Amino acid sequence: MAETELDILITRAIDGRASATDWAEIERLGERDPGVWRELATAQRDDASLRRAMSLSLARVDSVELADAVYTHEATHAAHTMSRRTRAVATWAGWAAAAAVGLAFFTQQPRGDATGRSMNPATAGVGAPQGQIESAADMLARYLDQGRQEGKVIQEVPEKWLLSAEPTGDGSKQQVIYLRLIMERAEVPEFYTFSQDEWGNPAPARIQIQTPQASPVSKPVRPPV
Amino acid sequence: MRPDGGITPEGSGDSSHPAGPWSLDQAASELETRGAVAGDQEALKELWRRHRRWVAAILLAHKPRWVDLDDLLQEVAVAVVRKIGELRDPKSVRPWLRTVAINAAHAAGRSGARRSRDVSLAGEDHGEVMRPRRANAEPSGLDEGRRLMELAAQLPDGYREPLLLKAVQNLSYREIGSILGLPETTIETRIARGRRMLRELAQQAHVEAAD
Numbered sequence: 001m002a003e004t005e006l007d008i009l010i011t012r013a014i015d016g017r018a019s020a021t022d023w024a025e026i027e028r029l030g031e032r033d034p035g036v037w038r039e040l041a042t043a044q045r046d047d048a049s050l051r052r053a054m055s056l057s058l059a060r061v062d063s064v065e066l067a068d069a070v071y072t073h074e075a076t077h078a079a080h081t082m083s084r085r086t087r088a089v090a091t092w093a094g095w096a097a098a099a100a101v102g103l104a105f106f107t108q109q110p111r112g113d114a115t116g117r118s119m120n121p122a123t124a125g126v127g128a129p130q131g132q133i134e135s136a137a138d139m140l141a142r143y144l145d146q147g148r149q150e151g152k153v154i155q156e157v158p159e160k161w162l163l164s165a166e167p168t169g170d171g172s173k174q175q176v177i178y179l180r181l182i183m184e185r186a187e188v189p190e191f192y193t194f195s196q197d198e199w200g201n202p203a204p205a206r207i208q209i210q211t212p213q214a215s216p217v218s219k220p221v222r223p224p225v
Numbered sequence: 226m227r228p229d230g231g232i233t234p235e236g237s238g239d240s241s242h243p244a245g246p247w248s249l250d251q252a253a254s255e256l257e258t259r260g261a262v263a264g265d266q267e268a269l270k271e272l273w274r275r276h277r278r279w280v281a282a283i284l285l286a287h288k289p290r291w292v293d294l295d296d297l298l299q300e301v302a303v304a305v306v307r308k309i310g311e312l313r314d315p316k317s318v319r320p321w322l323r324t325v326a327i328n329a330a331h332a333a334g335r336s337g338a339r340r341s342r343d344v345s346l347a348g349e350d351h352g353e354v355m356r357p358r359r360a361n362a363e364p365s366g367l368d369e370g371r372r373l374m375e376l377a378a379q380l381p382d383g384y385r386e387p388l389l390l391k392a393v394q395n396l397s398y399r400e401i402g403s404i405l406g407l408p409e410t411t412i413e414t415r416i417a418r419g420r421r422m423l424r425e426l427a428q429q430a431h432v433e434a435a436d
Contacts, residue, residue, distance in 0.1 A: 061295070
């Protein structure tokens with residue numbers, strides 16, 4: 001039997017498409033050459049592994065939706081730009097959240113919470129108002145000024161990242177949701193990330209941050225007990 | 226098996242996608258496509274949800290290694306929104322989506338812009354590289370699957386797509402044929418040969434690793 005014909009029989013068996021005739025032929029071939037059974041088993045195992053890996057790798061694509069705003073705004077360039085920014089935000093947010101968790105956990109700063117939600121605004125002076133505070137904008141300005149003085153705030157990034165836009169109730173305006181970015185500085189002794197131990201439990205692992213002077217290799221280090 | 230030793234063409238024995246459900250699915254897809262072309266936003270969203278997984282598999286088969294899959298899928302989504310009105314025949318939505326996806330993948334390759342996340346065909350798990358592991362540990366099924374995905378990237382074009390489409394959603398040969406514009410018998414042959422080539426690549430890799 002030609003190799004391709006055996007391959008087709010094996011493929012039909014894997015995909016649940018083999019007819020009674022096909023199975024009879026596989027059995028006949030297997031009696032003559034037990035290697036056929038080994039080949040069938042290997043093919044089935046490989047196919048199952050490939051399917052599982054593909055399924056896991058592509059699971060996240062289910063979150064890629066056609067955003068309402070993208071459809072509504074047929075000014076496609078603007079829509080495209082917004083989509084890119086949204087993705088960038090998602091990427092950044094994930095990294096930032098992970099980094100914040102690591103910092104809060106291992107620098108043991110009493111003012112940060114365990115979720116990494118806050119590096120404590122009080123460190124930048126919000127908690128010590130000087131002069132009249134009339135609005136959130138006033139508080140933000142005070143925070144930025146005080147933060148710069150303390151060296152904890154570098155600057156506010158001028159560009160804001162648009163997340164969504166939709167008409168207001170009366171349709172006269174657009175309500176936008178956006179991110180405001182503030183670049184801050186902090187000194188930390190070490191960086192950690194959360195990995196898994198051999199039993200699948202979350203476990204911190206120290207990592208080295210790559211700099212032009214540092215070693216390019218990040219090695220896992222067993223976390224402190 | 227034919228008397229001459231050849232194999233009879235595969236008929237209606239596709240147990241994973243018998244004719245009935247496939248027809249219903251096809252009808253639903255066509256209705257969604259007609260609505261989407263006419264400007265129905267909900268229909269367009271449903272159409273996207275129905276097809277996005279296999280579209281992602283097409284991207285995996287064609288995208289440069291360094292291009293992020295999520296970014297590329299978003300590019301395709303935007304292109305679908307922009308161009309769905311140009312689709313003339315709702316029955317050709319699958320090959321149309323494939324063309325949009327391939328164009329996006331090739332455009333990303335031409336741009337040559339490396340994105341921040343280096344996503345390989347095997348997907349990415351950045352924690353993986355930092356996860357402590359015994360050096361002599363046997364590869365898990367998942368590791369083996371990822372390795373096979375890497376190897377699948379080395380298959381010739383005509384074999385890579387059918388194999389990945391079959392693996393991603395267990396699409397029937399008929400569905401894969403409708404996407405690629407090929408007869409079912411050709412799809413069956415290519416999947417069979419693709420699996421053979423993949424097995425040989427895996428065995429070769431095992432031998433090289435042992436050496």
